[in-house]
Amino acid sequence: MKILFLTHSFNSLAQRLYIELTRRGHEVSIEFDINDAVTTQAVELYRPELIVAPFLKRAIPEAVWRNHVCFVVHPGIVGDRGPSALDWAIMRDCAEWGVTVLQANGEMDGGDIWAAETFPMRLAKKSSLYRNEVSEAAVRAVLAAVGHYCSGNFKPQPLDYSRSEVHGRLHAPIRQADRAIDWRRDDTRTVLKKIHAADGFPGVLDTLCGGAYYLFDACAEGTLRGSQPGAIIAQRNGAICRATLDGAVWIGHLKLKAGGAIEQSGLSSTNSLESYSPIPPPTPPLKGGGCAAMFAFHPPFQGEGWGGDGLNSASEQSGLKLPATLALGEHLADIPEAPLDPFSPCSGETYRDIWFEQKNNVGYLHFNFYNGAMSSLQCERLREAYITATQRDVRLIVLMGGADFWSNGIHLNCIEAAASPADESWRNINAMNDLARAIATTDSQITIAALQGNAGAGGVFLSLAADRVYAREGVVFNPHYKGRATCMARNTGPTCCRSAWARRGRRR
Structure with a gap:
């Protein structure tokens, strides 16, 4: 059957569905x-038998949905309508969520239902839920809906809120005011819920060191504590640790808001956001220190290891999602390091991007880099850990990668943020x-x-x-993006392929 994918971008879900179909x-x-x-025009030229929209940010034109069956893949349970569906599910602590394949009509997300799947929720980043639970449910739902359409005798079910099994509701778009963190309360x-619900896009707008930043990539900290909620109390491998009312959280990445300074961001000096995220002088003493954590004061951070010899100007950094320590730079001069040895046992919650586990005579090397991007410094640190x-x-030695991505190659944002992107690009390529x-x-x-997760570039x-290369079912290999060349681990169990090096006759 001729199917036209109408999508905002060829994201991980679109790639997976393309391969499956x-x-x-x-x-x-x-x-x-x-x-x-x-x-x-695309519809007129291709003349599809079916249109599938795996990822849209606007309504399908009426001229299209009136003349063609259009499946919309909505990341919400039956009856859920409106944008920010997964964001609200995380914010509201929903125990179960789902994906609904509905037919586009004149009412946003209100069309007839062709298939629906559900899954249990977990406390995790929106991006992680989307790439795992949402993607798996979407594949099942889309394949079922396409099968129903091909049968020719399936009648889709109209949305009826009077039915007891319909739990979704229409909701408004989520705003930054809904996401705002009240560090005092x-x-x-x-x-974590607020940052998780905004992970990937758009992030949670907050103030740090006199600037307006979007927060991403958060995880809990089990032992470190600070006396003032919102204060930065430690840094480690690109991430910053901020005290909370009852503990602390690590924030791995920041994005400078266009305009940067508080007065340019729409947040006044009396705005509650600023008072919730103070950077007190001096930093309060640290408490705790489990997971073999040690502390030492770090000299002013000028971008070494992340973006070469310094950074571009703030105006050039806006729009770039960067490691938190790189984004804040010299503002962290008095913030202590909390180093963590990748080979030391660690049972509590904390931030670590590289760690090693050994079971009998098998070693497992994990490298969980945000979005799978690997900067020069991360490549160098991973190489050192591998040699050890x-x-x-x-x-x-089993190279585990991360749960969401194995690796997506060099870190383009760190390269772009460098004072000399060309030099940093060369350094990153050589480190890889x-x-x-x-x-x-x-x-x-x-x-x-x-x-465990996708690999790209x-x-x-x-x-x-x-x-040898093993992949779980559903993992997508995308060696390049421009031509959309993709392949996927088959659904007959884990995939194994011999590497090119092994095929050349390498012996042990």
Whole structure:
């Protein structure tokens, strides 16, 4: 069947659905939803039998949905309507959520229902839920809906709020005022929910060091404590730790709001956001220190290791999501480091992007980098950890990556934020190559790349440096994006392929 994908971008869900449908023999063409005229023309030229919209940010033109069956993939339970569906589900602590495939009509998200799936919620970033639970539910729902459509005798169900099983409701778009953190009143779980619900996009607007920033990439801290909620109390490997009413949270990434300064951001000096996120002079003494944490004062951070010899101007940084310590730079001169050895046992909640576990004679090296992007410094740190792992008493080293991404290659935002993007790009490429070479030339252990999450760009080729590559069902390999070349682990269980190095006859 000829299917037209109408999508805002070719995101992870669109890629996954594209593979699932083409694998089943459907002919799928992709059209980016730019405006009504372009969309209408694309439909006229392609003449699809069915239109599927996996990811939209605006309504489908009436001229299209009146003349074609259009499936909208909505990340909400039956009856849920409106934008920010997953955001609200996280904010409201919903125990269960879902995906609904409905037919577009003149009422936003109010069309007839062709299929729906549900899943249990967990306290996690919106982006993580979207790439895992939402994507899996969407695949099941879309395949079911397409099957129903192909049968020719399925009658979709109109949305009827009088039915007891319809729990969703129409909701308004979520605003920054709804997301705002009240550091004096919000406990750790509430802070995490607010940042998780905005992760990926748009982030939670807050004030730090006299500037307006969007917060991303949060996790709980189990032992470190500060006396003033909202204060920055520690830093580690690009992340900052902020005290909360009953504990602390790590924030891994920040994005400078256009305009940067508080007075330019629409937040006045008397605005509650500023009073909720003070940076007190001096920093209060730290308490705790589990997970083998040690503390030392760090000199002014000028971007070394992240973006070469300094950073671009603030105006050039706005719009770039950066490691928090890189975004704040010299403002963190008096904030202590809380280093954590990747090889030290750690049972409590804390921030760590590289860690090693050993079970019998098998070593597991985890590298959970935000969005799978690997800066020069992260590549160098991972290479050091890998070399240390090869010196331990293990026969196999399993490269685990992260839960959401294995690797997406070099860190383009850190490169763009550098004072010399060209130099930093070259450094990042070489750091990635050095890491790949260290893995590919290992003779003392068998190496396995175990992909829990997707891999893209240079991350795909990094995985091939290992002797074997295993991937869970549904993992997407996308070596480049421009041509949309993708492949996926088959749904017959974990995929295993021998790496190019192993196929050349490498021996142990």
